Amino acid sequence: MSIYRLYGATTLGFVCQLLALVLISSAVAATEPREASALSLAQTPAVPLTDLPRLAQIQAQLDARRVVFVGEFHKRLQDHCIQLEVIRHLAAQAQPLAIGVEWFQQPFQEAIDRYLAGAIDARALLQASEYYDRWGYDFRLYVPILRFARAHGIPVIALNLPTELTRAAARQDLDTLSPALRKWLPDRLDRTDTDYRRRLKRVYRSHGDHDEVDFEHFYTVQLLWDEGMAQRAAHYLDMHPNTRMVILAGSGHLAHGSGIPNRLRRRTGIDGAILLPGWEGPLQAGLADYLLLPAARQLPKPGRLGLALLPKAGHLIVHSFTDNSSAQAAGVKTDDVLLAINDQPVKTISDVRVALWDHPPGDVMQLRVQRTARLGEKHPLTFEIILH
Numbered sequence: 001m002s003i004y005r006l007y008g009a010t011t012l013g014f015v016c017q018l019l020a021l022v023l024i025s026s027a028v029a030a031t032e033p034r035e036a037s038a039l040s041l042a043q044t045p046a047v048p049l050t051d052l053p054r055l056a057q058i059q060a061q062l063d064a065r066r067v068v069f070v071g072e073f074h075k076r077l078q079d080h081c082i083q084l085e086v087i088r089h090l091a092a093q094a095q096p097l098a099i100g101v102e103w104f105q106q107p108f109q110e111a112i113d114r115y116l117a118g119a120i121d122a123r124a125l126l127q128a129s130e131y132y133d134r135w136g137y138d139f140r141l142y143v144p145i146l147r148f149a150r151a152h153g154i155p156v157i158a159l160n161l162p163t164e165l166t167r168a169a170a171r172q173d174l175d176t177l178s179p180a181l182r183k184w185l186p187d188r189l190d191r192t193d194t195d196y197r198r199r200l201k202r203v204y205r206s207h208g209d210h211d212e213v214d215f216e217h218f219y220t221v222q223l224l225w226d227e228g229m230a231q232r233a234a235h236y237l238d239m240h241p242n243t244r245m246v247i248l249a250g251s252g253h254l255a256h257g258s259g260i261p262n263r264l265r266r267r268t269g270i271d272g273a274i275l276l277p278g279w280e281g282p283l284q285a286g287l288a289d290y291l292l293l294p295a296a297r298q299l300p301k302p303g304r305l306g307l308a309l310l311p312k313a314g315h316l317i318v319h320s321f322t323d324n325s326s327a328q329a330a331g332v333k334t335d336d337v338l339l340a341i342n343d344q345p346v347k348t349i350s351d352v353r354v355a356l357w358d359h360p361p362g363d364v365m366q367l368r369v370q371r372t373a374r375l376g377e378k379h380p381l382t383f384e385i386i387l388h
Contacts, residue, residue, distance in 0.1 A: 055082070058290060059089045066244050067237070067272030069261055071251030071288075078294040079277040080141045083248050084148060086275065095244050097154055100233045102249040103135045103142055104158035106184070112158055116150045123344075123354055132350035134163050139357050140299055145248070157236050159229035159247070169224055170217050186227035189220070190266065196258035199281075203252075226253055230263035237268055251276050256286055303359040303387030305352070305367075309338060314347055318369070322388065327367065330383040336369040339380070343368070356387070363387045 062068050070086050072079040090097050104112055111128035114120045122143060126132065131139060149156050165181045174185065191197070200222055204215050233247055253259035254274050261272055274288040283291070306325035309316040316338040321328040338346055341355040342365055359365065367383045 052293075055085065055292060059086070062086070062090065062273055063093060065271075065273040067233075067264065067270050068244075068246045069254045069272050069274045070246060070248055071254045071274070071276040072248065073278065073280075074137045074250060075141070076277070077141060077297040077299050080145065081297060082275070082277045082292055082294050083246075084145050087145065087148060087154075087246055090244065090246055091148075091152055091154060093244075096240070096242060098157055098236060098240065098243050098245045099145070099149055099154055100157045100159045100229070100236070100245050100247040100249075101142075101145075102160050102229060102253070103137070104129055104131075104156070105134055105160045105162050106158050106228075106232060107162050109158045112156050115146065116153075116156060118150065122146070122358070126354045126357065130350075132353045133348075138299060138302070140302075157232065157245075159232045159249070161224060161228040166221050166224055169221050172217075174220065184228070186224065186231045189223045189227055190263060191223065193258050193262070196256070199256075199258075222259075226259040227263050229253070230260045230267060233260070233264055234267035237270065247272070251279065255279070255281070255288065301361060303356055303361050303363050303365075305356070305365075305385070306388045307332065309349065309352065311349060316346060316348070316352070324388075326386040326388065327383065330367075330385050331381075332367060332369060332383055332385070333371065336371050336381075338367065338369055340366075340368040342366050359387055361387050 068086060068090065070083045072083065087097070087099060108129040111120070111125055114128070115122070115125040120128065122139070125146075126139060146156065148154070161184055162181075165177070165184045168177055168181055174182075177185075197219060200219055201215060204218050229247075229249065233245060237243065237245060247260060247264075249260060254261060255276065257265075257274060261274055265271055273290070275290045275292060276288040277292045277294050279287065279291060304322070305327055306322045307318055307327045308320045308322075310319040311317075318327075318332060318334050318336045318338060320334065321332075338352075340346060341352065344351075344355045346352050346355060356365075363386070365385055365387060367385055369381050369383070371379050371381055373379060
């Protein structure tokens with residue numbers, strides 16, 4: 001895996017971006033005086049691509065940092081593989097390690113602790129943490145990190161704020177929140193980073209949104225996430241002064257240090273190292289300490305039921321079937337109510353995702369449904385199907 005060290009003058013890592021700069025500079029040359037054009041071309045950033053360092057070569061430089069931030073684009077398997085590799089390296093050092101994660105919310109720390117202690121399995125953790133309702137990304141992306149932490153006795157700390165708070169903050173001012181939500185608010189929201197605000201406004205407007213009041217709510221929610229995660233990490237580090245922490249969060253919360261890193265430093269004085277596995281925005285000085293360039297990886301296809309479900313009145317109704325559906329061939333019909341998968345009760349789509357999360361195509365599953373006959377009597381039926 002190749003790595004760019006981002007320091008000094010503006011650094012552009014990708015060849016296509018370098019070519020784009022050359023093309024832009026050429027276009028400018030047609031309209032500017034020759035002297036100005038030559039000066040602009042002389043300042044074109046250049047990156048040597050002949051001898052890029054590898055992750056293994058820079059890991060020793062992380063050993064002196066008490067906090068290491070590793071970003072992610074949530075759906076990219078390669079990013080999570082990088083996170084686990086960094087954790088493996090840090091865990092091999094003598095100093096105790098903790099892992100702070102964005103993907104679990106603070107009210108559910110007890111469920112994480114129980115999983116790490118071996119008291120519950122991954123499926124029970126998904127249910128107890130309301131994972132699919134509150135985060136939703138394919139759990140297979142994250143479970144190797146959790147399994148490593150459990151196997152090596154490494155605490156995993158839920159950093160994120162509860163969804164109820166951020167959803168409310170997206171609609172109303174913070175001083176109008178209920179006491180039940182206000183207790184989760186971080187102690188302050190630092191709005192002094194004007195560059196961060198400008199970057200967030202560009203993101204906001206890129207989605208076609210231009211309402212300034214809505215932007216203020218959008219901006220406040222971003223700051224809540226950043227400050228809330230930084231405060232939770234700071235509290236843990238203060239309570240465990242001999243422990244290091246690796247913080248795993250979306251790259252947007254880490255880039256330029258504007259999100260979590262600077263807010264953690266404000267609370268603790270700790271200057272952590274920032275690693276980003278790829279980046280989709282402009283590449284420039286101060287983006288991170290290291291930009292990693294991992295090769296793309298893909299999860300295997302998940303198992304599917306071969307039917308579409310419609311949530312209705314607290315039940316899941318079979319609405320339609322995919323082509324060559326095993327469920328349909330087995331005898332499941334539209335309007336059946338899905339009651340259980342492998343004896344695990346299901347009432348929501350999240351329940352279905354919990355039941356299926358680790359089952360690949362080809363696995364045999366039992367579906368228990370309820371069918372209403374013409375005269376209204378209800379019959380429980382069980383079918384054996386093969387996941388698609």
